[in-house]
Amino acid sequence: MIEVAIVSGKGGSGKTTLASSLAFLLNEEKIKIVVADADVDTPSLHFLLQLKEVISNLNVNFSRKASLEESLCSKCMKCVYACQFSAITITGNFPKIDKYLCEGCGACKIVCPSSAIKIEETTTGKLTVGVSKYGFPFVTAQLELGEHNSGALVDTVRSKAREIAAKNGADLILIDGAPGIGCPVTSTLVGVSYAIIVTEPTPASEDGAKRVLEVAKHFGIKSGFVVNKANISNYREHIVSALEEQGSEYLGDIPLDFSVVRALSEGRPVVEYDSVASRAMRKVFFRIKEVALKL
Numbered sequence: 569m570i571e572v573a574i575v576s577g578k579g580g581s582g583k584t585t586l587a588s589s590l591a592f593l594l595n596e597e598k599i600k601i602v603v604a605d606a607d608v609d610t611p612s613l614h615f616l617l618q619l620k621e622v623i624s625n626l627n628v629n630f631s632r633k634a635s636l637e638e639s640l641c642s643k644c645m646k647c648v649y650a651c652q653f654s655a656i657t658i659t660g661n662f663p664k665i666d667k668y669l670c671e672g673c674g675a676c677k678i679v680c681p682s683s684a685i686k687i688e689e690t691t692t693g694k695l696t697v698g699v700s701k702y703g704f705p706f707v708t709a710q711l712e713l714g715e716h717n718s719g720a721l722v723d724t725v726r727s728k729a730r731e732i733a734a735k736n737g738a739d740l741i742l743i744d745g746a747p748g749i750g751c752p753v754t755s756t757l758v759g760v761s762y763a764i765i766v767t768e769p770t771p772a773s774e775d776g777a778k779r780v781l782e783v784a785k786h787f788g789i790k791s792g793f794v795v796n797k798a799n800i801s802n803y804r805e806h807i808v809s810a811l812e813e814q815g816s817e818y819l820g821d822i823p824l825d826f827s828v829v830r831a832l833s834e835g836r837p838v839v840e841y842d843s844v845a846s847r848a849m850r851k852v853f854f855r856i857k858e859v860a861l862k863l
């Protein structure tokens with residue numbers, strides 16, 4: 569089974585816009601897909617692919633947080649000094665744990681002479697499995713506020729997508745990754761067959777694309793890139809040759825087109841209707857089929 573990830577080194581490059589259109593086109597060609605949204609900090613692919621049916625919506629609990637039983641506390645304040653994350657402050661003569669700052673390391677529990685501190689499992693995020701209005705399975709997740717296990721949550725999304733793909737005999741898992749190069753991006757890229765990098769003709773976007781390309785190369789993943797809003801500056805030529813030089817394949821341009829804004833505001837993939845951007849995305853899709861999917 570092929571797993572393809574769409575990533576960008578920087579937010580706002582048009583990754584999710586392209587992901588929704590590729591999912592639409594793959595489905596249109598009767599290729600059996602499972603779509604996974606791995607941008608667990610700010611998932612938004614569901615706005616464009618829309619769930620017509622939610623199959624499950626479950627809490628994922630693998631985070632750990634400290635909790636304090638005040639009646640057992642002798643107010644020695646050893647826990648305050650043991651916490652390396654400044655998660656415990658003294659309020660009204662009592663230690664107080666800030667759940668957003670707590671990393672669950674357990675140091676406070678170890679130093680507490682009164683067994684007043686417990687380390688408990690807490691909710692990392694919500695995992696949702698459903699069916700898109702276009703008919704294919706869709707897996708998404710949303711990280712809890714202030715949570716930090718985004719890489720692990722992405723891993724859960726991908727495991728669920730693989731489980732569904734195996735059960736349904738799917739040909740391909742399409743993953744919309746997180747922007748940047750942090751933990752959720754690494755979790756998105758590990759083990760995929762191909763990475764599609766979405767970039768824009770600006771120095772900041774080039775920098776992000778090069779950084780995420782380095783991550784892909786580190787894991788031995790072949791990649792190609794798409795220049796979104798390609799007509800907004802003369803920087804396009806530079807970014808194409810810079811990324812090709814670094815070993816990524818050029819997959820095509822998508823011009824700036826206000827039909828994209830209209831499609832996003834209506835909550836549908838750009839390629840659902842004809843437009844300049846839609847035609848460009850279809851061209852990119854055919855190139856992706858050739859080089860990444862070998863179809």
Ligand code: SF4
Pocket residue numbers: 633634650651652653654655656665669670671672673674675676677
């Ligand atoms: S578990 Fe670690 S991070 Fe959390 S309050 Fe205790 S010492 Fe601080």
Ligand code: SF4
Pocket residue numbers: 636640641642643644645646647648663676679680681682683684685
């Ligand atoms: S180390 Fe234990 S007893 Fe001491 S202040 Fe903290 S919670 Fe209370």
